[in-house]
Amino acid sequence: MKLTRAPGADGCISPDEVVARTKERASADILLTVEQKRADFFVLGHVEPRAGGFRTELVLRDAHGRALGERTIDSPARSCRALDESLTLALVLLVETPRVRAAAQTKATEPLDELPPPLYEEAPAPRIEPLRLPPPPPHTRTPWVIDVGLGASVPIGFTPVATVGPSLFGMVHVPHFVPVAVRGAAYPLGTDRKTVPGEGISVRGVEGGVELCPLDLGRTRVNVLACAGAHYALLHAEPLGPQSRDGSLGFLVLPLRVEVRGRAGAFAPFAAVAARFAPTSPAFVYRVAGASEQPSFSVPAATAELDVGLSWRAFP
DSSP: OEEETTTOOOTTTOOHHHHHHHHHOOOTTTOOOOOOOSSSEEEEEEEETTTTTEEEEEEETTTOOEEEEEEEEEOOOOOOOOOOHHHHHHHHHHHSSHHHHHHHHHSSSSOSOOOOOOOOOOOOOOOOOOOOOOOOOOOOOOOOOEEEEEEEEEEEESSSOOOOOEEEEEEEEEETTTEEEEEEEEEOOOOOOOTTTTTTEEEHHHHHHHHEEEEEOSSSSSSEEEEEEEEEEEEEEEEETOOOOOOOEEEEEEEEEEEEEEETEEEEEEEEEEEEETTTOEEEEEETTTOOOOEEEESSOOOOOOOEEEEEEOOO
């Protein structure tokens, strides 16, 4: 005998147990075992859950695989073990039929060595894959980002009169640190300062340095930066008259800058305003005969700068 149990019927009576129960009720001359070889007949059974209960099918075959009888039991029982009695009784009635006895007495000349295919293939036990934790994500370093930009700078107070000049900057976005900017501007257009009739100076200048930008309010299309740093400024004066002399002034400038950027594709137009402080307030001076030195132009302690231009991502 072979009894298969579908998933959900695993707790039903086992083949060994149902054979033992059947032996107690069947005639003594009927030997029912789970041994398959050299048998006179075979019982194939299958139990499966159905809506509201269980279904049991029993098929009796001779040694050549011919069906000798079958039983089907539909039970509304909630427990699979409630089928034990009815399954045993059905098996006893199946093996006690005269047709089965005749088959047992007249043995087949070439009996089957193996049991014919069961009514249903047993579902293979589900394979339990070992738990595999996902590998830790690879350590990725945050890349450095470099922006460069070009613009026009208008200083107010830095030269005798307002002028304009080109500006250039590069900004490095350092991982786990604030952005660092290197800026520079040149003012090549001479701005004049008259001292006495026929005399004076024409002033040109450059300045540049490093800034840190601790405030970076990033938005999808608009970005606001606040930066502070230290620049070195150089003003050069050319004489405007035979008695005037040339000269140069180098001094420290401390800028505070607020910049607004708008994203437009690969480029980011920007506009900025900066307050620049000169702690030493350097000055160009001149001397008139019979008089003390007089400043022809002195850099105010606080000046301003307006800056507009374009920036773009240079790396990566």
